[in-house]
Amino acid sequence: GQNIDQPTEMTATEGAIVQINCTYQTSGFNGLFWYQQHAGEAPTFLSYNVLDGLEEKGRFSSFLSRSKGYSYLLLKELQMKDSASYLCAVRVYNQGGKLIFGQGTELSVKP
Amino acid sequence: GAGVSQSPSNKVTEKGKDVELRCDPISGHTALYWYRQSLGQGLEFLIYFQGNSAPDKSGLPSDRFSAERTGGSVSTLTIQRTQQEDSAVYLCASSRDKNIQYFGAGTRLSVL
Numbered sequence: 001g002q003n004i005d006q007p008t009e010m011t012a013t014e015g016a017i018v019q020i021n022c023t024y025q026t027s028g029f030n031g032l033f034w035y036q037q038h039a040g041e042a043p044t045f046l047s048y049n050v051l052d053g054l055e056e057k058g059r060f061s062s063f064l065s066r067s068k069g070y071s072y073l074l075l076k077e078l079q080m081k082d083s084a085s086y087l088c089a090v091r092v093y094n095q096g097g098k099l100i101f102g103q104g105t106e107l108s109v110k111p
Numbered sequence: 112g113a114g115v116s117q118s119p120s121n122k123v124t125e126k127g128k129d130v131e132l133r134c135d136p137i138s139g140h141t142a143l144y145w146y147r148q149s150l151g152q153g154l155e156f157l158i159y160f161q162g163n164s165a166p167d168k169s170g171l172p173s174d175r176f177s178a179e180r181t182g183g184s185v186s187t188l189t190i191q192r193t194q195q196e197d198s199a200v201y202l203c204a205s206s207r208d209k210n211i212q213y214f215g216a217g218t219r220l221s222v223l
Contacts, residue, residue, distance in 0.1 A: 004153075033211070042115070042214040043154075043202070087154065096167050097142055097206060101153040 002026045004102035006088050011108045012078055020073045020105045022088035033099060034062050034073045035087040043087055046073070075107075083109045113137065115215035117203050123221045124193055132188045132218045136205030143186050144212060145178060149199040157201075160186060193222045 003025045012018040024032070031050040035043040047055055049064035049071060061074040075082055085106050089099040116135040124130050136143050145157040156170040160180045171177070175193075180186040190197055200219050204212035 035214075040216075042216040045211050045213065048211060089154075096159045096161065097210070097212070098144060098156045098159050098167060098170075099146075099154070099212060100156065101146075103151075103153040 002090070002092070002100045004088055004090055004100060006086075006102040006105045008103065009106045009108070011110060012075075014078055014080060014109055014111050016078050017074065017076050018078060018107065020075075020086050020088075020107065022071045022073070022102055024069050024071070024088075024090050024102075026069075026090050026092055026100065028093035028095075029066060029090060030093045031091040032062075032064055032071050033089045033091065034060075034071075035089065037085045037087060037104070039085075046086075078109050080109050080111070083107060115203055115205055115213055117201075117215035117218050119218060120216065121219045121221075123223065125223055126195060127192055129189065129191045130193055130220065132190075132201050132220070134186045134188070134203030134205075134215060136184060136186070136203070137213055138184075140205035140207050140213075141183065142206045142208070142212075143180060144204045144206075145186070145188050146202045146204065147199045148202055148217070154202065157188070190220075193220075195222050198222045 006022045034046040037043040047062035054063045059076045085104040087104045088102040143160040146154040159167040175191045178188045200217040202217040204214045206212045
């Protein structure tokens with residue numbers, strides 16, 4: 001079956017760095033996505049990894065290790081507006097591009 | 112440009128009634144997906160459209176749920192004889208060529 005795990009909640013301080021981990025067990029892995037979702041709003045795309053390594057995009061970076069079934073999202077220079085839910089999702093081959101989501105990590109950024 | 116649009120944004124209905132939820136994808140996006148987000152749960156896949164056909168309906172929870180897409184654009188998700196466990200946020204996403212999915216803000220369904 002398919003299984004994706006990420007922590008339920010995390011707390012961090014404004015200006016700091018936080019790492020949100022995601023582990024997955026899927027057959028036919030074809031890419032890992034990170035989305036950000038503020039309460040009551042649409043999930044918005046943050047990053048996509050299909051090969052091993054680090055993808056950097058401004059304050060946000062995402063890392064993938066396919067052999068370990070592991071990814072993380074790194075947020076630097078945290079701002080209060082980064083308080084949101086962060087969703088890890090895996091795409092598998094031959095399933096039309098549908099995403100399998102973890103439960104999401106609720107990040108609270110405190111002053 | 113316009114994003115994915117869903118209507119209504121909120122729907123309150125009585126148990127046993129039918130409801131229709133609408134999704135307007137981004138223009139030119141051939142793939143369309145419906146997901147459900149229940150309280151405290153991750154997004155759960157319901158159905159996928161490529162053009163007007165639905166190659167994957169594996170996530171529909173029961174035969175009370177159905178969806179269609181016309182003209183390769185607008186999609187409607189219909190829930191018949193709603194039950195309290197159907198209460199959730201229903202999210203629609205579209206993508207070009209099964210790539211990055213862009214989500215609408217969802218319809219919050221409450222079944223009393």
